[in-house]
Amino acid sequence: MKSESVPLPRALAIAALLLAAPALAHHSSAMFDASKETEIKGVVKVFKFENPHVNIVVTVKDEKTGTATDWFIEAASVRGMAMAGWRRSTLKPGDAITVVGRPLRDGQPGASLVRAVLADGTTLAANAGRNY
Amino acid sequence: MSRVGVRAAILLLIAAGAATGADAPVSGTGALPPQPPGALSKENLNKKRAKPPFDLTGNWMWNSQRNRDSGGAQFFPLPKFKPAVQAVYDEAMATIKAGKAYKNDEGYCWPAGMPESMTRVWPNQTIQLPTMIMMVQMLKHEIRWIYIDGRPHADPEIKPPSYSGDSIGRYEGDTLIVDTTNLQTRHHWIQNGVPVGEKLRIIERIKLLDGGNTMQNTIKMIDPDSWEGEWTSTKYWYRDDSIDAEEAFCLPDINDNLLSTRESSQVR
Numbered sequence: 230m231k232s233e234s235v236p237l238p239r240a241l242a243i244a245a246l247l248l249a250a251p252a253l254a255h256h257s258s259a260m261f262d263a264s265k266e267t268e269i270k271g272v273v274k275v276f277k278f279e280n281p282h283v284n285i286v287v288t289v290k291d292e293k294t295g296t297a298t299d300w301f302i303e304a305a306s307v308r309g310m311a312m313a314g315w316r317r318s319t320l321k322p323g324d325a326i327t328v329v330g331r332p333l334r335d336g337q338p339g340a341s342l343v344r345a346v347l348a349d350g351t352t353l354a355a356n357a358g359r360n361y
Numbered sequence: 362m363s364r365v366g367v368r369a370a371i372l373l374l375i376a377a378g379a380a381t382g383a384d385a386p387v388s389g390t391g392a393l394p395p396q397p398p399g400a401l402s403k404e405n406l407n408k409k410r411a412k413p414p415f416d417l418t419g420n421w422m423w424n425s426q427r428n429r430d431s432g433g434a435q436f437f438p439l440p441k442f443k444p445a446v447q448a449v450y451d452e453a454m455a456t457i458k459a460g461k462a463y464k465n466d467e468g469y470c471w472p473a474g475m476p477e478s479m480t481r482v483w484p485n486q487t488i489q490l491p492t493m494i495m496m497v498q499m500l501k502h503e504i505r506w507i508y509i510d511g512r513p514h515a516d517p518e519i520k521p522p523s524y525s526g527d528s529i530g531r532y533e534g535d536t537l538i539v540d541t542t543n544l545q546t547r548h549h550w551i552q553n554g555v556p557v558g559e560k561l562r563i564i565e566r567i568k569l570l571d572g573g574n575t576m577q578n579t580i581k582m583i584d585p586d587s588w589e590g591e592w593t594s595t596k597y598w599y600r601d602d603s604i605d606a607e608e609a610f611c612l613p614d615i616n617d618n619l620l621s622t623r624e625s626s627q628v629r
Binding site: 258260262280284286301303306308333334337338339341361 | 422463484604612618619626
C-alpha cells in the first residue's frame with residue numbers, strides 16, 4: 230500500500246542530489262526522486278545489514294487483487310544506520326514494517342530509505358544525519 | 362607427387378619445425394630490469410633520509426560541508442573541455458537531469474580509481490612509512506601506494522595502467538607533492554561524465570592544517586587530449602582517528618536488491 234507523494238523543497242533536494250549523493254553511495258542516486266516520499270507497508274522478505282548499502286526487501290500485498298509485489302529499499306552504510314539505532318537483529322523475514330522512502334522516478338518498486346516504522350511502533354531514521 | 366611422397370614431405374616439414382623450435386634461442390631468464398628496493402624491505406626502511414615535515418598516518422574523513430563550494434565529489438571549477446569530452450559531459454548532465462545515472466560503472470562494481478576514490482565519504486585509512494604512504498579507501502578497499510623513497514615512476518612496460526595509477530611523492534617545504542600517472546582508462550571516470558584519458562596526469566599538493574587535523578589537497582589534473590590547460594580543485598578531509606575501517610565490498614548479490622544499479626536506471 231502506498232500513500233500520496235509529499236513534495237519537499239525541490240531546489241534544495243536537487244542540489245543535495247547532485248552534490249552530495251554521488252560521494253555517499255557506491256552508485257549514483259539520480260534515479261530517486263528526492264522531492265517525493267512514498268509509504269510502503271508490508272512484510273519483510275530480506276534484510277541485509279551489510280555495507281556498502283543496507284537493503285530491505287518488503288513484500289506488499291494488494292488487498293483488492295491479492296497480488297504481491299516486492300519493494301526494494303536501499304539504505305545507508307551499516308555505521309550510518311547503527312548510529313540511528315538500527316541493528317542486525319532489528320528486522321527478520323515475516324516482520325511487519327512500514328517504510329517511508331524516496332521512490333524511483335521510473336515507477337519501479339524501489340525506494341531510498343527515509344525512515345521505517347517497525348512492528349512495535351518504533352520509528353528509525355535512515356541515518357543519524359551522516360552516513361559515516 | 363605420389364601419396365607416399367606427400368606423406369614424406371609432411372613428415373619432413375614437421376621434423377624441420379620441431380628442430381627449429383628446439384634450437385631457437387630462449388628469450389628471458391626470469392629477471393626483471395633493475396628495480397628499486399621494496400618499500401617494506403629493511404634495507405629501504407632503515408635508509409637514512411630527511412625527516413618528513415608531517416606524518417599523514419590517520420583516518421581521513423571527507424569534509425562534505427567544506428567541499429561543497431568546490432563541487433562536492435565533482436571537481437569545480439570545471440576546465441574548458443575538448444569537444445569530444447564536452448559532448449560526453451553534456452550527455453551525462455542531460456541524463457542525470459532526466460533522473461537516470463550515466464554510465465555509472467562504480468555501481469557495477471568497477472573501481473572508482475583516481476581521483477574519484479579520494480572523494481568518497483567512507484574512511485580513508487592512511488599509514489605512512491619512511492618509504493611509502495598507503496591509503497586505503499574503505500569503499501571497495503581501493504588502495505593507493507604512494508612511494509616517497511626517491512624512486513622514479515615505474516616502467517609502464519612492466520607495470521601496466523591501473524585505477525590508482527603510479528604515484529610518486531616528494532616534499533617541497535611543508536607540502537607533499539604526489540605525481541600520479543599511468544591510469545587505466547577502462548570504465549574509469551574522473552567525475553560524472555568526464556572519462557579518464559590515457560594522458561591524464563594528476564599532481565596533488567597535500568598539506569596538513571589545523572594542527573594536523575585537516576588534510577588539504579589541491580588536485581591538479583592535466584590531459585591535453587581532454588581539456589585546455591590545467592584543471593585544479595581543492596578538497597578537504599578531517600581527521601577522525603576514533604573510527605576503524607570495515608569491510609565494504611561491492612557485491613553482485615547486494616546489487617540484486619538495489620534497483621538503482623539495474624539497467625533500467627542507467628544510460629550505459
